[in-house]
Amino acid sequence: MRVMVVWCPDWSVVAGLAEARRSRQLPAAVLAAGAVEVCNGPARDSGVRRGQRKRDAQARCPELLLLEAGPERDARHFEPVLAAVEELRPGVSPMRPGLLAVRAPGRYFGGEEHAAALVAQTLVDAGVWDCRIGVADDVFTAEQAARTAAVQAAVVVPPGGSADFLRGLPVRVLESDGQAGREVASLVGRLGLGTLGDLAGLPLASVQDRFGRYGADLWHRVRGAGRSVLGERTPPPDLDVEVVFEPPLESVEAVCFSVRTTAERLVSGLASRQLVATEVRVEAESEGVVVSSRAWLHPRCFTARDLVDRVHWQLQGEGGSLRSRHDAGVVRAPVERVRFVPETVEPAAAHAEALWGGGSDELVERGVARVQAMIGFESVLRPVLQGGRSPAERQASVPWGERPTGLRPLDRPWPTRVPGPPPVRVFSPPRVAEVVDGTGHPVAVSERGAVSADPRRFRFGAALLVAAPGSAGVPQPGGRAGAQEGLWALEDTPQVVARTTGRPQVGAGAHPPSGAPGAPGRPGERPWQPVASWAGPWPVDEEWWVETAPADGSRAARFQVVGVDGRAWLLRWSTAGWTLEAGYD
Amino acid sequence: MPALDPSRPVLDQLRERVAAMEGGPAREAVATHAGLSDLLQLRAGATYSVDAASVGLALAAEASRAGEWVGFAGWADFGAEAAAELGVDLTRTVLVPEPGEHWLEVTAALVDVLRVVVLRPPASVDARSAGVLDARLRTRSSVLVVHGDWPRCDARLSLEESRWSGPDHGSGRLRARRARLAVRRGTAPPARAEVWFPGIDAPLVGVDERSDRAARASRPRGPVLEPVGPRGPRGPAGPVGVRGPGGLVVEEAGACG
Known part of the structure; x- marks a missing residue:
């Protein structure tokens, strides 16, 4: 058996420089236990050698770039090289990062020299400049031959000449x-x-x-009699499926209709391997370019119908989540190819249906999918709990049909979390608020945590604090503002009427009922509500370790305030002002 | 399919279910919170209006605990932790925080598949839109709970005179709220009951079960479920912690208006 060994010298340094996005020409060395483990050509020119202590190496080459040893990083960067060689000749055996062996391709490429030249060219195309190739009867000889070869060249040891x-x-x-x-x-x-x-x-x-x-x-x-045992890796099975449309399709409906059999092929192909997909990337191509690509997670596993739904949402949802029915259904560019790439596959046994039940859940999933098709995938959520300190931090929501990822653990103590029962209404982002004392001055908290005066009155602004830029789910500012305004009107009017009958209006809303004694207030200015009782302050001592300091000032504290109408609120004071975080409605 | 309620005759429940499946007048009973069951029994196909978010959550909670799916539409400020504490199973909860202009269609689609849908309509609702939903509700045997105003309701629930115990001029913290829950059906006189909401160690309890704890409350109150007559001006009972008479309130509101 003839063996070809591809050697990429100083691979740790090459990978380290690539990870650090530095030039290959810099003198660099990888250290292990305070001594130089690997160094590259420019460093060797300056006199750096393997085994030198760090101080000696730096003395000889002051501009030496020192890299941390990272076997995992080296292996990760070597993976594309393995894949590139695998394209030419399957059965690649990775020996260690920077060194691989493969059965020498022979006659197919017109001789071993030609094959080696082709491999070298492929690797150079893949961005690996320094690769050397040796071909011999056994792995050891081939490796030594590769080490004697010049850059991008090959040394072929004839059969029997080891x-x-x-x-x-x-x-x-x-x-x-x-x-x-x-x-x-x-x-x-x-x-x-x-x-x-x-x-x-x-x-x-x-x-x-x-x-x-x-x-x-x-x-x-x-003696040239070494055994050549190659641990050849088996390339993972190709599970991707795709469908080509000729001519390209312009309507989402037509695309979805046509991908159905392809989706079924993917699912059945996985099923024949006893697998199911829980994460699938859907790619749509137009004129040879991938115009739409997105990975979809499924809480259970994808069926063919789920995949068709995802294609529908992806192609339709390109423009935004809220859309009227008229402009829906037309894709921006004709789709000529749709590809399903299963990103995560799991054994089917882990997702098997129970023998009894499950029927109603499926019904719900279909119904919710209909809502998602109506108003957009991200508009339908599933609430989840997570750990945190403020009420807004303690919850999260994931789009319906996706798995929650990256949640903070609930079972940690979370010191300084807000005490008391959890609030029913959590405002995220918080709303602006005002809290004043008896003389009309805003209440503040001193650096020692003392309140400047008893809070006597408070009111909330209708305006939301501006959310962080780039926050998803705000497709149409106008629509959202309208909804928010309606929500305010709803929140204030009926409750005031219902709760304070027989008593004077205290928390009148923006549109108080006619005849109410409470003054309506100017537009944009809401009436005050007296404080019935309050608790706090609980200093907020968090996120000072974040480099970007919190936008609302350096000190903050939380209060629980009960209004005279019996509703309680969680307010947050900071040096920038008061905000309303949550309500105990 | 949820389990049968052991406290009621099995035959009745099965009849209700068969009636619901046949598309008949579905008045199937839906699981209702134990703290509210004296006042109200949720029925499929009915609409209930509430004026506090916590009551809306409580109405959905028991059905969710019984294994049904529940949904919340228009709740941009959904408090997941409070919902979970009241008994809502978040894994069987659908949340549409901002249904936008299609809120009516979204609610109708949710009503199709979920047992209890709690809706906070983003705008005022006319009787025609409400009628569309009502028809859908009856055929699908779901319950619609509206946080806000709704043209036709089977019952309107409102929290009256809620008093928080706990905070006291800076010290303490919110502990429990004792509130009077009024249920109005049509023009009939409202039925009222005192509830702890949320309770000291349970999310929602009627006061009668908690008479020992009630003694600890700042202002212990008498009987539990008091079917009082037509609502008259209630006593001077100001909320806990208000210093001064109610007149102060007017001055405050007027001064800054």
Whole structure:
């Protein structure tokens, strides 16, 4: 069996520089335990050597860029190289990051030299400039051949010529074979044996006695009789499916109708491997360009119908989540190809339906999918709990049909969380509020946590605080503001009427009923409500560790305030002013 | 399908279910919170209006606890933790915080598949739109709870005279609220009951079950479910913690108006 070894020298440095987005020409070294483990060409030119201490290396090359050792990073960056070689010849065996072996492709590419040149060209195209290739009868010889090759060149050891090739190599080459190899090279060198041929000339028994099993193995290898066992990796099965439309389709409905069989093919293809997909990427191409790509998560597993729904939402939802029915159904560019890429597959047994039940849940899922088709995928949510301190932090919502990810754990103590029963209404983002004392001055909290005066009156502004830019789910500012305004009107009027009959109007809303004694107030200015009782302040001591300081000032404290109408609110004071965080309605 | 309620005759429940499946006048009973059951029994196909978010949550909670799906439409400020504490199973909860201009269609679609839908309409509702939903409700045997005003309701629930115990001029914290829950059906005199809402160690309880705790409240109150006559001007009972008579309130509101 002929073996081809591809060697990318100083791979740790190459990968480290690529990760740090630095130039390849910089002198750089990877340190392990305070000593240079790997260095690159420019560093070697300055006199940096493997095994040097960090201080010595920096003395010889002051501009030396020091990189952390990262075996995982090296392997991650080596994966594209493996994939590139796999394209040409399956059965790649990764030996370690920077070194791979593969059965030498022979006649198909017109000889081993041609094959090596093709591999080198493929790798250079993939962005790996420094690759060297060796071809020989066994892995050890091929690796040594690759190490003698020039950049992007190949050394081919003819069949049966391994022993001859190895004989002239110095024992130093064993230093690349790990700690054991270094010990052998050092000792053999001190014994006066300069080449691998000298080592091969020793009796096997002596080598085995002195160097043990590794030595015996090495002895066989340097005689060109090493065993070539390649741990070839099996490429993962190709589960992607796609469908091509000729001519391209312009309507979402037509696309969805046509992808149905393809979606069924994906699901049945997975099922034949006892798998189900829980995350699928849907890609739509137009004129050879992927115009729409999105990964979809499913709480259980995707069926063909779910996939068709996702295609529908994805193509229709490109413009925004809220849309009228008239402009729906037309895609922006004709779709000529739709591809399903299963990103996460799980064993089907983990998602099997129970023998009894499940029918009504399926009905609900269909109904909710209809709502999603109406107003957009992100508009239908599932609330989830998570850990946190403020009420808004303690909950989250995920789009219906997706799995929650990255939630804070609930079982932690979360010191300084808001005490008392959880609020029924949580305003996120918070609303502006005003709280004043008896003289009309805003209530504040001192640095020692003392309240400046008893809060006597409070009121809330209708305006929302501006949400963080880029927050999703705010498709149409006009529509949202309208809804919010309506919500305010609803919140204030009926409740005031219902609760305070027989008593004077205290918390009159924006549109108080006619005849109410409460003054309506100017537009945009809401009436005050007296404080019945209050609790607090509880200082808010969080997020000071975040580099970007919180926007609302450096100090903050929370209060629970009960109005005379019996409703309680959670207010937050900060140096920037008061906000309303939650309501105990 | 939820389990049968052991406290009622099995045959009746099965008859209700068969009637619901046949599309007949579905008046199937829907699980109602124990603290409210003296006042109100939710019926499929009916509309209830509430004036406090917590009452809306409580109406949905028991059905959710019984294994039904519930939905909340128009609740941009949904308090998930409070809902979970009241008994709403969040894994069987659909939340549409901002249904936008299609809120009526969204609600109708939710009513199709969910047992209890709690709606906060973003705008005032005319009788025609409400009628569309009512028809849908009856065929689908769902319950619609509206937080706000609604043209035709089977019952209107309102919280009256809620008093929080706990905070006291800076010290303490919110602990429990004792409120009077009034249920009005048509023009009949309202039925009232005192409830702890949320209770000290349970989210919602009637006062009678908590007579021992009631003694600890700042202002213990008498009988529990008091079917009082037509509502007259109630006593001087100001909320806890208000210093001064009610007249102060007027001055405050007028001063800054």
